[in-house]
Amino acid sequence: MKKIRQPIIAVLGHVDHGKTTMLDRIRNTRVAEKEAGGITQHIGATEVPIEVVKQLAGPLLSLWKGEIKLPGLLFIDTPGHEAFTSLRARGGSLADLAILVVDINEGFQPQTIESIEILRKYRTPFVVAANKIDRIKGWKIVENEPFLVNIKKQDQRAVQELETKLWELIGKFYELGFQANRFDRVQDFRRELAIIPVSAKYGIGLPELLVLIAGLAQKYLEEKLKIEVEGPARGTILEVREEVGFGTTIDVIIYDGTLRKDDIIVVGGKDKAIVTKIRALLKPKPLDEIRDPRYRFDQVEEVSAAAGIKIAAPNLEEALAGSPVIAARTEEEIERAKREILEQIKSVIISTDKVGVIVKADTIGSLEALSKELQEKNIPIRKADVGNISKTDVMEALSVKEEEPLYGVVIGFNVKVNEDAEEVAKAKKIPIFVGNVIYKIIEDYEAWVKAEEE
Ligand code: GDP
Ligand code: MG
Numbered sequence: 001m002k003k004i005r006q007p008i009i010a011v012l013g014h015v016d017h018g019k020t021t022m023l024d025r026i027r028n029t030r031v032a033e034k035e036a037g038g039i040t041q042h043i044g045a046t047e048v049p050i051e052v053v054k055q056l057a058g059p060l061l062s063l064w065k066g067e068i069k070l071p072g073l074l075f076i077d078t079p080g081h082e083a084f085t086s087l088r089a090r091g092g093s094l095a096d097l098a099i100l101v102v103d104i105n106e107g108f109q110p111q112t113i114e115s116i117e118i119l120r121k122y123r124t125p126f127v128v129a130a131n132k133i134d135r136i137k138g139w140k141i142v143e144n145e146p147f148l149v150n151i152k153k154q155d156q157r158a159v160q161e162l163e164t165k166l167w168e169l170i171g172k173f174y175e176l177g178f179q180a181n182r183f184d185r186v187q188d189f190r191r192e193l194a195i196i197p198v199s200a201k202y203g204i205g206l207p208e209l210l211v212l213i214a215g216l217a218q219k220y221l222e223e224k225l226k227i228e229v230e231g232p233a234r235g236t237i238l239e240v241r242e243e244v245g246f247g248t249t250i251d252v253i254i255y256d257g258t259l260r261k262d263d264i265i266v267v268g269g270k271d272k273a274i275v276t277k278i279r280a281l282l283k284p285k286p287l288d289e290i291r292d293p294r295y296r297f298d299q300v301e302e303v304s305a306a307a308g309i310k311i312a313a314p315n316l317e318e319a320l321a322g323s324p325v326i327a328a329r330t331e332e333e334i335e336r337a338k339r340e341i342l343e344q345i346k347s348v349i350i351s352t353d354k355v356g357v358i359v360k361a362d363t364i365g366s367l368e369a370l371s372k373e374l375q376e377k378n379i380p381i382r383k384a385d386v387g388n389i390s391k392t393d394v395m396e397a398l399s400v401k402e403e404e405p406l407y408g409v410v411i412g413f414n415v416k417v418n419e420d421a422e423e424v425a426k427a428k429k430i431p432i433f434v435g436n437v438i439y440k441i442i443e444d445y446e447a448w449v450k451a452e453e454e
Pocket of ligand 2: 020
């Protein structure tokens, strides 16, 4: 049976621009409080049912002609995924849609630009939340109300200041090749980027934001969101973690099919595909029902896309964040899933004796993104792997340095440098370039190369 699933939505943008505040605010809308069973917490995600969107939206729904048939919206929670690069599915982005949060008072920052580049690369449709409009001088806050209600209450000066800041943003988008406009001035949502002025802190403009996201998904993604619900599940690992009483578990976003408790799953490991049998499917208990933190989860029999779920199973210690999870019910399906996963791992985890740089990243998705960027700049890679920077990595770089000093470096994205690695690097003068903005790390490396050449 086919059904339309919830679109998966990522919230991204520069640090401190308000991503977490926005998700928290969405979770705690008045509607959610009133309606029992309103907004539900998943593992790694938050689900807003379409009824809540409709209630929040009220007359705004007329922005979209036609009915919204989506069951709701599934927001991926941001902690640890602010870089977003790790969220991949079938070679594309796990997110069907994204909200790019930009602090309207600070404008574009490095992670804003990085986010836009990634969205562009994976052709992920997105809207822009121009956040913190409550900070505009003289802004009169009308809490929890649409932007269009707020704007009517402002005096000329505040409106003017908002317009000026919006124009600055629109100009920046233009420089990057995007036509952007305030959402209520957009003529064609396919060609223009909609900017919604919001205050995550005071809930201003969130009704419009939710309506626009729902409308865009309905209008342009309906085909993509149609899935065979009963089919074997597919998902992406957000996180691998220890859980008291369950051992190593994986937090997964399921974007296709149904995962059942007695399914076999195949997941990506460091240099292999791990085949394992599910022990438990876990979802978070409602907060008010948690009496003992050791029993934070409820067990479920099955879960259908789109959803966030924690999977407990044996042998997950070496599972890789960012890699696929494929459910399989027959030997043939298991073999096929193994081949697919191995192929993907092999294309990303590189191990050669070439003269080239050593690359490390936190997830398989971000490793792929970083490696791709380096390759596009003709920087050769000797080794690319997931994990923190170890002494071994530095020793490899040292052996490269003997042949080509400019490639004798370690480049890392969202990873830590182990203490012993740091010591050796210092002693042997091996540069380490780390950070959480890919293009910045590469720029730092290139600047170093230039300085060395001179
Ligand atoms: P993140 O790093 O993008 O997740 O940003 P946070 O949500 O943690 O927000 C960073 C800071 O900005 C916090 O102190 C928030 O309270 C504040 N903040 C977020 N949204 C708003 C807003 O709309 N207005 C104001 N005045 N402050 C905000
Ligand atoms: Mg945050």
